[in-house]
Amino acid sequence: MLRPTSGRRSASPIHTPPACAPSTTRARAHYDGALMSWHEAFSDRYEAWSADMAADIPFYVGLAREADGPIVELAVGSGRVAIPVALATGRPVIGIDASPSMLRQARANAAEAGAALTLIEGDMRDFALGERAGLIYCPFRSLLHLRKWADRRRLFERVAASLRPGGRFAWNAFAFDHRVAIRLDGVRFELPVPHTARYAVGDNRIDLVLDGGETSSLWWATKNEWLGLLDVAGLRLEALYGGFEREPLSDDSTEYVFVARR
């Protein structure tokens, strides 16, 4: 890949979300060595990192309003999406996350907003529900924190086993764009949190590196990989949009927004 000269810019246009570091040894065990390492510093800065991200909320709220049965968010983080979903639907949202520090933030944010969240600490690759869900969703590209295709297959199989017949699974992920990679690779951004993005094309990985060296990684996937995961899990594609306004996916789309049904 061509590398641009390293430079400094104010805000990262990639706005790639960080994953959040588990803060305890117990939580670290959830990652099982198969996921990226993520320094706790990112959890502390998550609210700042995600402050400008709101475009996805009406989309997931819309799906939740139509859900017949429990609503579940995988990798719920600080409750950024789950809280408006719970408030808009008047129904509790079950939120699963591996990071105790993110769950602490979600608990505090939900209490402040008066939203009903049921928060569960655990690895989303292994989640199980007491009652099958009407909607399971995973916003902000969080499935990209699962490194291997096998990790994602495990998760998709858990989703299929946890949905009611006709229940929906929705998620979004960026579409890899070599032009964006060339523009961003090695460039330092001040905002939303000072960091540098580094692309490892051979491993389909982006590393987000804080100034102190703390790193979070995301592994991108192609459209056909996502469709293959639906196929092996026995889920069917209902819609694939190119954005949260439900615009059709085109050759120029930079985001995949998937809705699948059991």
Ligand SMILES: C[S@@+](CC[C@H](N)C(=O)[O-])C[C@H]1O[C@@H](n2cnc3c(N)ncnc32)[C@H](O)[C@@H]1O
């Ligand atoms: C970018 S944040 C997204 C938070 C929230 N869904 C949102 O949209 O704001 C990613 C989250 O994924 C969680 N995460 C990463 N790998 C996970 C795993 N294997 N199981 C559960 N949570 C995981 C992190 O702890 C973090 O809270």
